[in-house]
Amino acid sequence: xxxxxxxxxxxxxxxxxxxxxxxxxxxxxxxxxxxxxxxxxxxxxxxxxxxxxxxxxxxxxxxxxxxxxxxxxxxxxxxxxxxxxxxxxxxxxxxxxxxxxxxxxxxxxxxxxxxxxxxxxxxxxxxxxxxxxxxxxxxxxxxxxxxxxxxxxxxxxxxxxxxxxxxxxxxxxxxxxxxxxxxxxxxxxxxxxxxxxxxxxxxxxxxxxxxxxxxxxxxxxxxxxxxxxxxxxxxxxxxxxxxxxxxx
Amino acid sequence: xxxxxxxxxxxxxxxxxxxxxxxxxxxxxxxxxxxxxxxxxxxxxxxxxxxxxxxxxxxxxxxxxxxxxxxxxxxxxxxxxxxxxxxxxxxxxxxxxxxxxxxxxxxxxxxxxxxxxxxxxxxxxxxxxxxxxxxxxxxxxxxxxxxxxxxxxxxxxxxxxxxxxxxxxxxxxxxxxxxxxxxxxxxxxxxxxxxxxxxxxxxxxxxxxxxxxxxxxxxxxxxxxxxxxxxxxxxxxxxxxxxxxxxxxxxxxxxxxxxxxxxxxxxxxxxxxxxxxxxxxxxxxxxxxxxxxxxxxxxxxxxxxxxxxxxxxxxxxxxxxxxxxxxxxxxxxxxxxxxxxxxxxxxxxxxxxxxxxxxxxxxxxxxxxxxxxxxxxxxxxxxxxxxxxxxxxxxxxxxxxxxxxxxxxxxxxxxxxxxxxxxxxxxxxxxxxxxxxxxxxxxxxxxxxxxxxxxxxxxxxxxxxxxxxxxxxxxxxxxxxxx
Ligand code: SF4
Numbered sequence: 001x002x003x004x005x006x007x008x009x010x011x012x013x014x015x016x017x018x019x020x021x022x023x024x025x026x027x028x029x030x031x032x033x034x035x036x037x038x039x040x041x042x043x044x045x046x047x048x049x050x051x052x053x054x055x056x057x058x059x060x061x062x063x064x065x066x067x068x069x070x071x072x073x074x075x076x077x078x079x080x081x082x083x084x085x086x087x088x089x090x091x092x093x094x095x096x097x098x099x100x101x102x103x104x105x106x107x108x109x110x111x112x113x114x115x116x117x118x119x120x121x122x123x124x125x126x127x128x129x130x131x132x133x134x135x136x137x138x139x140x141x142x143x144x145x146x147x148x149x150x151x152x153x154x155x156x157x158x159x160x161x162x163x164x165x166x167x168x169x170x171x172x173x174x175x176x177x178x179x180x181x182x183x184x185x186x187x188x189x190x191x192x193x194x195x196x197x198x199x200x201x202x203x204x205x206x207x208x209x210x211x212x213x214x215x216x217x218x219x220x221x222x223x224x225x226x227x228x229x230x231x232x233x234x235x236x237x238x239x240x241x242x243x244x245x246x247x248x
Numbered sequence: 249x250x251x252x253x254x255x256x257x258x259x260x261x262x263x264x265x266x267x268x269x270x271x272x273x274x275x276x277x278x279x280x281x282x283x284x285x286x287x288x289x290x291x292x293x294x295x296x297x298x299x300x301x302x303x304x305x306x307x308x309x310x311x312x313x314x315x316x317x318x319x320x321x322x323x324x325x326x327x328x329x330x331x332x333x334x335x336x337x338x339x340x341x342x343x344x345x346x347x348x349x350x351x352x353x354x355x356x357x358x359x360x361x362x363x364x365x366x367x368x369x370x371x372x373x374x375x376x377x378x379x380x381x382x383x384x385x386x387x388x389x390x391x392x393x394x395x396x397x398x399x400x401x402x403x404x405x406x407x408x409x410x411x412x413x414x415x416x417x418x419x420x421x422x423x424x425x426x427x428x429x430x431x432x433x434x435x436x437x438x439x440x441x442x443x444x445x446x447x448x449x450x451x452x453x454x455x456x457x458x459x460x461x462x463x464x465x466x467x468x469x470x471x472x473x474x475x476x477x478x479x480x481x482x483x484x485x486x487x488x489x490x491x492x493x494x495x496x497x498x499x500x501x502x503x504x505x506x507x508x509x510x511x512x513x514x515x516x517x518x519x520x521x522x523x524x525x526x527x528x529x530x531x532x533x534x535x536x537x538x539x540x541x542x543x544x545x546x547x548x549x550x551x552x553x554x555x556x557x558x559x560x561x562x563x564x565x566x567x568x569x570x571x572x573x574x575x576x577x578x579x580x581x582x583x584x585x586x587x588x589x590x591x592x593x594x595x596x597x598x599x600x601x602x603x604x605x606x607x608x609x610x611x612x613x614x615x616x617x618x619x620x621x622x623x624x625x626x627x628x629x630x631x632x633x634x635x636x637x638x639x640x641x642x643x644x645x646x647x648x649x650x651x652x653x654x655x656x657x658x659x660x661x662x663x664x665x666x667x668x669x670x671x672x673x674x675x676x677x678x679x680x681x682x683x684x685x686x687x688x689x690x691x692x693x694x695x696x697x698x699x700x701x702x703x704x705x706x707x708x709x710x711x712x713x714x715x716x717x718x719x720x721x722x723x724x725x726x727x728x729x730x731x
Contacts, residue, residue: 008332008541012313012487015549030311032304032493062512127529135526142529143477147443163512172527176476180469181443198513202498211459213326213525217517222469226385226401228408229276230427235384235435236442237469237516 041203045195055194056245059161066164066220067233069242079244080111083153083186086242088120092150093183093239097123101149101182104128104173107246108155108188125149128173146177152238154179156189158204159243162197163219166243167205170214179218185238187218190246252395253581257604260579270576273404282567284510286618293506293620301503302621304496305558309548315457315492316539322460326522328535336366336542343368343449343482346536347377350480352446358464358471359383360451361399361561362484362540364583365596368449380441382470384434391418397577397585399563400508405576438470448474448532452485454500454560455537458493461519462537465505472516481532483520487539488548488557500560503620507562543596550642552631556591558621563588565615565625571608580605587615591628599635599645606632652695677708 047055056072063070073079092098100117102108104126114124125145129138146152154174156166166187170176179185195201205211222237233239253260264270289298308315320330333339347355355377357363369379381390385402389395392414396402403411412425421433450471452462462483464471475481491497505511524531547553566572566586577585582593582602590609594602606629615625634640639647647653662668683689688704691697699705711719 004334004338005332008334008539009313009317011334011541011545012316012548015545016310016313017549018313030307030492032495037495066515129527129529131527139524139529146530160513165513165517170528170531171525173529175529176472177530180472180476198502199498202494206494211461211519211521213461213520213522214528214531215519216472217513218515219513220515222467223515224384224431224468226383226388226403227411227427227430228273229280229401229404230408232428232431235431235468235470236382236438236473 038203038206041200042207045200045204049191052191052194053247055161055196056191056247058196059159059164059194059243059245062162063164063220063243067223067241068164068220069240071242071244073244073246075248076107076110076246077112079188079246080113080116082244083111083113083188083242084116084120084122086184086186087117087122087151090151090184090240094150096148096150097121098151099145099149100124100151100153101127101145101178102153103155103175103178105155107190108153111153111188113153126173127175127178142175143177146175146181149178149182151184151186152178152180152182153186153188156187156193156243157215158193158195158201159189160196160198160201161194164243165198165201165217165219167201168216168218169212170216171212176214176216179216180237183234183238184240184242185218185221186242186244188244188246190248194245253578255581257579257581257608260581261575261608264575264579267405267576269407270405271574273407274398274573274576277398277401277404278567278573281508281510282564282618285507285564285567288506288510289618289620293503297499298503298620298622301496301499302558304491304499305560305621306555308490308492308496309488309554309557311492312487312490312548315490316487319455319457319460319490320539322457323521323535323537326460326525326535328522328537330537330539333366333538333540333542336540339366339484339538339540339542340368340371342536342538343484344371344375346480346482346534347372347447348375350446350534352377352480354378354380354441354445355447355449356380356382356442356445356470356474356478357386358448358450358466358474359386359402360449360484361583362451362486363449364396365486366484366540366542368484380438380445382438382442382468382474383466384431384438384468384470387434387438388414391415395578399561399566399584399586405578442470442473443477445474445478447480447482448476448478449482449484450475452483452489452537453504454497455485455490456492456494456497456519457490459519459521461521463497463501464518464520465501465508465514465516466518467509467515469516472518475518475520476531479532480534480536481520481523482536482538484538484540487541487544489560500620504560504562507560507564507618507620546643547592547595553591553595553628555623556588556595556625556628559588559592559619559623560621561588562620564618564620565623568614568618569609570612570614571610575608579608587625587629588623591625591632594632595643599632599640599643600648603636603648606636655695673708673712677710680707683707 159166221241224235388403397405408425416423455462523535572586590605635645692700
């Protein structure tokens with residue numbers, strides 16, 4: 001702790017009326033849940049298939065407001081076909097060849113996207129660092145990859161049905177730019193990753209052993225209403241977002 | 249940018265009062281968002297939740313030392329830097345130091361009121377660093393060398409024709425007044441900046457101490473871009489913008505997005521707790537969190553004003569305020585406009601200096617009703633007015649008008665004596681005669697002149713109720729009882 005910081009905390013303790021000679025007490029942070037609240041929230045997410053399909057219906061309804069497009073697929077391979085179809089019918093925004101960048105995620109590998117996109121000549125790149133190479137050089141390569149892609153494909157850790165938000169944890173093989181820099185973002189998740197609302201989603205976060213340094217909630221394409229409150233999709237992030245729910 | 253005006257509150261407010269276009273723009277926001285938020289408070293968010301949120305905010309403030317210590321330790325454990333700035337100058341110098349150390353040439357900014365508060369842009373620009381606002385509204389404001397007028401809709405005072413002409417001139421595109429076309433032009437121009445900047449500066453909506461993250465909400469994605477693509481990310485945070493736990497984050501985020509835009513959630517909510525970790529394909533190599541006092545410590549120490557630090561800067565008090573609705577954001581002439589600005593600006597920069605702000609609001613209470621954390625702004629405005637009337641040592645406030653205080657003392661004396669009151673009414677009636685026209689006092693003299701400059705004043709009646717009672721009603725009643 002440097003001097004300025006010490007002074008800051010001394011003044012802070014003075015402002016709070018604490019005795020400035022005692023150091024800040026290291027006690028566990030307050031618990032802001034009622035006893036049993038977290039368990040109850042976690043228990044709520046044990047749903048039957050029927051209940052999950054109801055959540056899906058809620059999600060579809062709300063997604064329309066967000067301009068978030070929901071697709072369902074009965075298998076992972078079927079989801080791959082759906083994405084290939086979206087890729088085929090979507091034009092690039094900034095010119096250049098059609099390239100897709102994709103998270104390194106077991107569920108996504110099951111899409112067989114490369115196979116489904118081959119006939120259209122669309123390349124699929126994985127956004128993961130090669131551990132045998134220099135990290136910063138690899139980072140630069142992947143950055144160019146993200147900038148060159150017109151479509152980015154990610155998984156989603158959870159999705160809150162009532163507000164259409166997916167939670168995407170960042171990490172090795174799960175770059176942040178994939179859901180941000182390409183013009184179209186496609187996220188893939190399975191039916192059991194649907195939760196009802198934000199409180200349930202936060203409960204899942206809280207229940208994880210640890211959280212990554214960066215994660216995002218994303219609900220739909222980027223948008224702005226800064227010019228005369230006129231809603232326009234595609235401000236700085238993707239102008240289009242698709243969510244593929246695998247129901248198998 | 250964020251040019252402040254030399255004009256007085258009165259002049260600016262007067263200009264705005266005649267600006268029809270401004271009124272209809274604000275009306276649109278107040279009707280859509282302000283009323284939308286109020287509706288959500290009645291339907292899906294209970295008062296109980298808002299009370300709980302306020303309690304959580306106050307508990308955090310009461311334990312701010314511990315909460316900030318935890319946040320700092322977590323961020324440092326992840327390789328992030330945390331700097332504590334006592335003043336605005338400390339904060340902006342730190343930003344400059346980080347920029348210079350990293351040989352930064354271009355800075356992209358996500359909308360942050362704290363950055364306007366500390367005035368970081370001018371300093372960076374003075375050192376030949378290009379500063380680009382990336383929020384569409386802020387970008388338009390920057391191009392126009394104007395000042396933002398609303399917390400979440402900075403260019404609400406401009407219409408699409410003005411923006412079209414601005415883009416034609418500054419971005420070299422053919423004139424258009426079509427919002428999607430204009431947005432697309434800005435998207436292209438800003439994408440180049442966002443992808444080539446070396447440093448991103450953001451604010452912080454709510455930091456979560458328990459997990460060691462700051463969090464940022466945005467709809468456009470510019471904040472995610474600014475904090476992901478450049479090699480350095482500096483986040484500016486007022487020292488009060490922290491909450492203790494994830495559970496509290498859940499609650500306050502839901503209130504924030506509903507308060508700000510009547511939205512269930514914003515398109516993006518980013519949690520950031522340090523630089524890129526080993527193996528990650530992207531993210532900044534350096535992460536700096538600047539925790540800023542700049543006068544907040546004093547608000548924290550004063551039980552009258554600690555509450556104002558529970559503000560989550562949602563802006564909904566602007567979306568409901570009748571005064572803001574008429575005079576717009578520019579009249580406040582400060583980084584924080586509206587009812588919240590009227591309370592914090594005097595506390596930041598001097599109560600006497602911002603006396604007009606303290607007195608301009610109507611104390612109608614709408615801001616308190618809509619505030620997601622029940623901030624009692626009217627109470628705090630009254631406290632400020634009390635300081636202005638009687639002076640306050642702690643805040644170094646000089647009484648504004650000793651004559652006025654004296655006049656009210658005299659008024660008090662007159663009002664508490666029947667004889668003095670009657671005498672006052674009689675002399676007043678005679679004295680006012682030359683100034684009354686069409687049954688109204690239109691041109692008062694002395695202090696009354698200030699009132700009648702903007703409004704008419706009802707003259708003292710030819711007969712007061714008391715007098716009428718004696719001559720008209722009392723005899724009639726007597727007559728009734730005689731029957
Ligand atoms: S005072 Fe309340 S309503 Fe106003 S910006 Fe702060 S939190 Fe929002």
